[in-house]
Amino acid sequence: MHLPVVFHLLGLALPAHLVFETLAYGVGFRLYLWLRSRGDRLSDQTRMTALVGAIVGAGLGSKVLGFAEHPQLWQPALHNPIYLMAAKTILGGLLGGIIGVETAKAIGGVRTSTGDLYVFPLIAAIAIGRIGCLLTGVSDGTWGDATHFMLGFDAGDGVIRHPTPLYEIGFLSVLAGVLWQARARLTLQNGDLFKLFIMAYCAWRFGIEWLKPVTTYALTNDLNIVQNIASDSDLSARSGLSMLQIAAALGFAVYAGHFVRRRSDVRKSVSGFSRKHRDKA
Numbered sequence: 001m002h003l004p005v006v007f008h009l010l011g012l013a014l015p016a017h018l019v020f021e022t023l024a025y026g027v028g029f030r031l032y033l034w035l036r037s038r039g040d041r042l043s044d045q046t047r048m049t050a051l052v053g054a055i056v057g058a059g060l061g062s063k064v065l066g067f068a069e070h071p072q073l074w075q076p077a078l079h080n081p082i083y084l085m086a087a088k089t090i091l092g093g094l095l096g097g098i099i100g101v102e103t104a105k106a107i108g109g110v111r112t113s114t115g116d117l118y119v120f121p122l123i124a125a126i127a128i129g130r131i132g133c134l135l136t137g138v139s140d141g142t143w144g145d146a147t148h149f150m151l152g153f154d155a156g157d158g159v160i161r162h163p164t165p166l167y168e169i170g171f172l173s174v175l176a177g178v179l180w181q182a183r184a185r186l187t188l189q190n191g192d193l194f195k196l197f198i199m200a201y202c203a204w205r206f207g208i209e210w211l212k213p214v215t216t217y218a219l220t221n222d223l224n225i226v227q228n229i230a231s232d233s234d235l236s237a238r239s240g241l242s243m244l245q246i247a248a249a250l251g252f253a254v255y256a257g258h259f260v261r262r263r264s265d266v267r268k269s270v271s272g273f274s275r276k277h278r279d280k281a
Helices: 014-037 044-069 069-077 084-088 089-109 116-139 164-185 192-211 243-280
Strands: 007-011 012-015 214-216 226-228
Touching: 007 014, 012 014, 014 084, 014 116, 044 089, 044 243, 089 116, 089 192, 089 243, 116 164, 116 192, 164 192, 192 243
Parallel strands: none
Antiparallel strands: 007 012, 214 226
16 A cells, blocks of 8 residues: 555545545534434533534644644744644644633533533544544654554655554544443543543553654645654654643643542541541540
8 A cells, every 4th residue: 555545536636634534523523413312411502612612722722732843834834824734733622622612611601511422522533533644644744753563564755664543543442442331330420531531642642752753844735744754764863742742741630630639529528527427426
C-alpha cells in the first residue's frame, strides 16, 4: 500500500484524511443520537446548551493548542488561510470543548453534568478519524519516530516509523471496553464516565507524544501540509515537554483532583459521623 492513500470517486480525488474525518463526524453524531434515544435525563434545551458550548469551545481549543504546539504556522496563516486548517489537534478540541460546555452551562444556569453521553461517540469518532491519519502517512504529522519495532512500517517517506495512529486506535478500542464495563459494573456518579475518559486520553497523549518527531510545515499541492523531518540518520532530539503534553498533564490533573477531593470529603464525612456516634454512645 502506497501512502498517502487517495480515493477516486466520480472523477474526484478524495484524500483519506478527508474521507475518514467526515465519516468520523457522521458516525459519532449518529451514535450520540442513538444513545440519547435510549434514555436521557436532560432536557432538549440543556443538551442544546451543552452542544453549542462544546462545538464552539472545541473549534477554538483545537486551533489554540494547534498553534501553540506549532507556532511556526502563525505567519503562514496570515497570508494563506489553508494554514488555519493545518493547526488543529484532537486534544485541544476535547479540552476546549470542556471549557466551552462549562461556560455555556454557567451562562444558562445548568448545574448538572452533561458529558457521559458523549463518551462513546467521541471514542468512535476519534478512532475512525485516526484511520484517516494512518492512511495519510507521514504528511499527516501524527506518525511517530523512525523505529526498528516489529509494528513499524513505511509511512510514505521511505522511513520505517511507529504507526502511532494505529496504536491510538488500539488504545481507544481497549478503553471503550473498559469504560463500558465500568459503566455496567461500578457505581459511578453522573459525569464520572466522562471524567475517566478524559483522564485516560490525556494520559495516553502525554505518553505517546514521546514517540513522535519534531515536525515542520510546508503547503503542498495535495493539501498534505505537515512534513516530518526525522529519519533514521537525523532524529531531532528535544528537551522538556511539548505544549500538547503540558495541556494533557493539566487536563489529567484537573479531573484527578476532582476524584481526590471527593474521596477526601467522603473520609471527612465518615469520620464526622463516627465521632458523632461515639459522642452519643
